[in-house]
Amino acid sequence: xxxxxxxxxxxxxxxxxxxxxxxxxxxxxxxxxxxxxxxxxxxxxxxxxxxxxxxxxxxxxxxxxxxxxxxxxxxxxxxxxxxxxxxxxxxxxxxxxxxxxxxxxxxxxxxxxxxxxxxxxxxxxxxxxxxxxxxxxxxxxxxxxxxxxxxxxxxxxxxxxxxxxxxxxxxxxxxxx
Numbered sequence: 001x002x003x004x005x006x007x008x009x010x011x012x013x014x015x016x017x018x019x020x021x022x023x024x025x026x027x028x029x030x031x032x033x034x035x036x037x038x039x040x041x042x043x044x045x046x047x048x049x050x051x052x053x054x055x056x057x058x059x060x061x062x063x064x065x066x067x068x069x070x071x072x073x074x075x076x077x078x079x080x081x082x083x084x085x086x087x088x089x090x091x092x093x094x095x096x097x098x099x100x101x102x103x104x105x106x107x108x109x110x111x112x113x114x115x116x117x118x119x120x121x122x123x124x125x126x127x128x129x130x131x132x133x134x135x136x137x138x139x140x141x142x143x144x145x146x147x148x149x150x151x152x153x154x155x156x157x158x159x160x161x162x163x164x165x166x167x168x169x170x171x172x173x174x175x176x177x
Contacts, residue, residue, distance in 0.1 A: 008074045022079050026058055032170050033100065034163070035061035035091065035126040037138050044130050046073035047160030053080055055167045056175075061124065063091045063138070092141040100124045104142035105166050106133045107156055111147035119170045130159045 005014040013021045034052045036045050046069055049060055053076035060077070063085045070077060085091035095102055103119070104111075104126045126142070128134035139145065148162055156162075 008076075018078050025053075025056070025079055028056065029058035030056040030171070030175055031121045032057050032167065032174070033059040033061065033124040034167070035063060035102075035124050037088070037126065037128045037134055038062050038064040043069045044158065044160040044163075046070055048127055048163040049073040049080065049082075050076045051160070051164045051167060052076075055171055057167070059083065061085060061091060063088060088135060088137040088141060095124055101143040102126055102138075102141055104134055104139055104145050105147070105162060106139065106145065107147040107150075108133070108139060108145060111145035114146050114148045114166060114169055117144070117146050117169070119173045121174060123170065125163070125166055125170065127159055127163050133159075 007014075009016075009021065013024070016024075032055075034048065034057050036048055038045065045062075049070075050073050052060055053073075057080070059081045061083050064087065083094075085094065092102065099122055101120055101122050101124065103123045106128060126134065126138060128138070146166065148157065148165055150157065
């Protein structure tokens with residue numbers, strides 16, 4: 001009787017080591033990177049990490065607290081490179097050195113509508129905590145600001161949902177065309 005692989009991985013990865021899965025994903029991943037400003041240990045962070053894994057993202061940046069609720073990630077963080085930055089300045093300096101464009105996603109004044117936005121291969125999409133959103137310091141460091149068009153009565157949508165929408169929009173422009 002064989003032992004079943006009960007991890008939440010696609011069938012093609014069943015029985016493979018974490019290292020082997022990571023190597024396969026690295027070979028097929030996208031250039032998009034995701035950053036999360038961790039101000040409140042928001043449970044949505046796990047959802048963002050899980051979606052990033054599903055969309056082929058290979059690098060996640062956590063800005064602020066190193067502690068976050070990993071339960072929602074369903075262990076997908078094991079297959080990604082997770083880089084921690086002490087604060088916005090450290091993150092922004094690293095992105096500048098690496099030639100990355102900081103694209104902040106928040107419903108703030110001056111943000112461009114997602115449907116009118118053009119993405120690049122060097123983008124790092126930045127998401128904030130549910131409720132407060134991104135810090136003023138992060139917004140000031142943005143190369144661009146994006147918000148998702150909404151047509152209902154709510155002021156905002158869940159940040160985990162927003163992240164999935166924007167990541168898929170990036171894929172539509174940069175990989176699926």
